[in-house]
Amino acid sequence: xxxxxxxxxxxxxxxxxxxxxxxxxxxxxxxxxxxxxxxxxxxxxxxxxxxxxxxxxxxxxxxxxxxxxxxxxxxxxxxxxxxxxxxxxxxxxxxxxxxxxxxxxxxxxxxxxxxxxxxxxxxxxxxxxxxxxxxxxxxxxxxxxxxxxxxxxxxxxxxxxxxxxxxxxxxxxxxxxxxxxxxxxxxxxxxxxxxxxxxxxxxxxxxxxxxxxxxxxxxxxxxxxxxxxxxxxxxxxxxxxxxxxxxxxxxxxxxxxxxxxxxxxxxxxxxxxxxxxxxxxxxxxxxxxxxxxxxxxxxxxxxxxxxxxxxxxxxxxxxxxxxx
Numbered sequence: 001x002x003x004x005x006x007x008x009x010x011x012x013x014x015x016x017x018x019x020x021x022x023x024x025x026x027x028x029x030x031x032x033x034x035x036x037x038x039x040x041x042x043x044x045x046x047x048x049x050x051x052x053x054x055x056x057x058x059x060x061x062x063x064x065x066x067x068x069x070x071x072x073x074x075x076x077x078x079x080x081x082x083x084x085x086x087x088x089x090x091x092x093x094x095x096x097x098x099x100x101x102x103x104x105x106x107x108x109x110x111x112x113x114x115x116x117x118x119x120x121x122x123x124x125x126x127x128x129x130x131x132x133x134x135x136x137x138x139x140x141x142x143x144x145x146x147x148x149x150x151x152x153x154x155x156x157x158x159x160x161x162x163x164x165x166x167x168x169x170x171x172x173x174x175x176x177x178x179x180x181x182x183x184x185x186x187x188x189x190x191x192x193x194x195x196x197x198x199x200x201x202x203x204x205x206x207x208x209x210x211x212x213x214x215x216x217x218x219x220x221x222x223x224x225x226x227x228x229x230x231x232x233x234x235x236x237x238x239x240x241x242x243x244x245x246x247x248x249x250x251x252x253x254x255x256x257x258x259x260x261x262x263x264x265x266x267x268x269x270x271x272x273x274x275x276x277x278x279x280x281x282x283x284x285x286x287x288x289x290x291x292x293x294x295x296x297x298x299x300x301x302x303x304x305x306x307x308x309x310x311x312x313x314x315x316x317x318x319x320x321x322x323x324x
Contacts, residue, residue, distance in 0.1 A: 006117040008138055010049075015112040019046040019143065042235050044148060048141040049110060050103040050238075051085075051117065053077060058131045065135055068208055068249035072242060075101045078134070079126035084118045085109040103238075106138065143235045146221060149252045153204065153217060157256060164260035165285035168212070172283040186280045187212070188290065191264055193219045194244045199274055203261040206243050206250040213245055214261050220250070260285075 021040045054073035056062045065073065077092045084090065088109050093102040106117075119136065121127055144152070172184055193200050193216040203214030224236035243250040264287060268276050273289055281287045 002121065004119045008115055010110050010112055010115055012112055014047055017045060017047045018107055019048050021108050042143045044145045046143045049106040050139050050141065051083065051106055052103045052139060053134060053136040055132050055134050058133055068254060070137065071249050071251060075103050077101045078121060080122050080124045082120040086111060086116055141238055149221060153252055153255045154257060159256050159258040161260045161263065164258055168281050168285065169283045186282050188278050188280050189213060190278050191261060192277050195219050195223050199265055199268060200261060201265050203258050203265060204255045205258065206248050206254050207256055208248050209243055209246055211245050214258050215244055
């Protein structure tokens with residue numbers, strides 16, 4: 001608690017890339033002034049800076065936060081906090097007005113060279129919460145267009161077929177507990193996207209995700225929300241990149257393509273099995289597509305009524321050699 005000062009540099013090259021907000025040109029006394037809203041121009045590789053604070057419980061034992069963990073922490077402003085940037089006072093945006101606390105936008109207050117942030121956190125009772133540790137950081141937000149993001153993800157490190165098979169084999173090994181040993185010969189994994197319910201043509205997941213299931217890169221990028229805008233080019237909101245399966249960090253810079261499931265998708269597409277939702281994978285990496293039977297295709301008549309049709313049917317089996 002008290003007063004803290006943070007300093008950071010902004011280079012000339014970074015200054016040239018700032019997404020500066022343009023203000024209305026009309027006079028405040030002009031009738032047209034109220035109809036002119038501030039506009040921020042975003043372009044490929046443009047930069048924004050913002051200040052965020054979050055907290056952790058001390059029983060979490062986190063002395064520091066890595067970037068992936070930090071990105072998933074919600075912004076939190078203590079009841080009494082005062083912030084100035086380069087001697088300009090900024091007012092924090094609280095959940096009472098915006099449904100949740102919002103980061104402080106710094107971009108318009110920055111200058112080339114050394115920048116200075118002063119934060120005052122008085123010793124008021126509202127700020128003194130037991131077992132709470134505060135964290136604060138300046139974030140640099142980079143705006144990239146769709147093609148740049150796609151190339152960044154697909155050209156980055158992949159989860160190789162061999163690594164994926166080893167992980168599947170590890171999960172299928174016997175789980176030795178104090179009472180019993182649980183073993184399984186196969187594991188069923190979804191190969192469809194959560195949003196579109198179609199086949200993952202470019203399957204990705206976050207680097208820290210522990211699940212085998214992936215989601216489709218194209219659908220993921222296209223489905224990210226942005227602020228309402230009458231024109232084109234409004235970037236996505238910054239804090240919308242939680243993994244749709246587990247909630248961990250799934251920002252584009254943290255995504256990896258899974259080559260095993262990419263090969264599965266290619267083979268399913270080549271064989272025309274685009275309606276397959278799940279596959280069954282054995283420990284050796286071989287897999288079998290599982291086709292769900294539609295209700296309209298169920299058997300009818302007295303004979304069909306006596307026999308319950310299977311809910312899924314194995315339709316294709318691949319050998320490990322086809323996956324390499």
